[in-house]
């Protein structure tokens with residue numbers, strides 16, 4: 001992790017002397033979350049105070065009532081089938097796309113285009129893939145991607161992956177497989193350890209956080225970089241996640257200046273993590 005101290009950011013009063021670091025294989029400098037008793041609480045207070053997530057548009061990049069989401073990425077027009085009616089089934093969240101998934105997918109594309117990230121030939125595991133947009137983009141960018149989710153979510157996920165990986169110029173590869181957080185992952189997921197682990201909108205309940213972190217630990221080798229995008233809807237759960245994650249991971253927040261310029265939202269936060 002390379003350190004550099006900067007003073008006088010655009011949020012000078014709130015974020016004086018932010019420590020900018022490089023974490024894992026992501027080339028951009030990110031704001032270090034310095035581990036300490038209050039730091040998870042400070043981070044969430046800062047996010048809610050500065051970004052005021054509740055004031056900005058909900059579902060800015062998705063329409064969860066539509067049967068299909070279209071998105072241009074990596075020179076292709078991707079078509080993601082959604083099942084809006086499943087949203088009313090308790091516990092089913094992955095049958096539609098979420099803003100942080102679109103933002104993470106376009107962030108990957110932008111980061112590769114700007115030389116901050118290399119996915120070509122890298123092993124990538126996506127957690128809680130839902131409809132699969134992020135994993136498909138990672139594969140179009142050259143990653144050898146394993147998209148994972150709960151067993152009953154895999155049918156729609158497979159359908160979307162097959163439909164979007166038909167292009168003849170797909171540089172990477174895809175595989176869809178079950179991974180329930182907290183359970184032992186299949187050996188092919190952890191051997192060798194992935195170069196990248198991706199997750200969008202996967203931090204949403206205290207119970208899930210514990211299992212998610214257990215899985216992140218199992219998947220993280222010495223060269224694994226984790227990219228997580230989350231929607232700012234519950235400060236207590238994000239704080240809980242950060243507090244626990246800081247014990248085992250170095251964490252940095254990616255400024256929106258490094259995101260795809262057309263896919264930013266103050267309701268979303270993006271973190272990069274690597275194992276300590």
Ligand SMILES: C[S@@+](CC[C@H](N)C(=O)[O-])C[C@H]1O[C@@H](n2cnc3c(N)ncnc32)[C@H](O)[C@@H]1O
Nearest residue numbers: 093094097098101128129130150180181200201
């Ligand atoms: C809010 S959705 C986000 C889906 C997708 N990543 C996106 O951004 O659109 C959360 C995803 O995590 C999955 N998930 C929830 N709990 C899980 C668990 N315990 N193990 C594995 N996946 C889980 C859900 O099935 C769902 O696909």
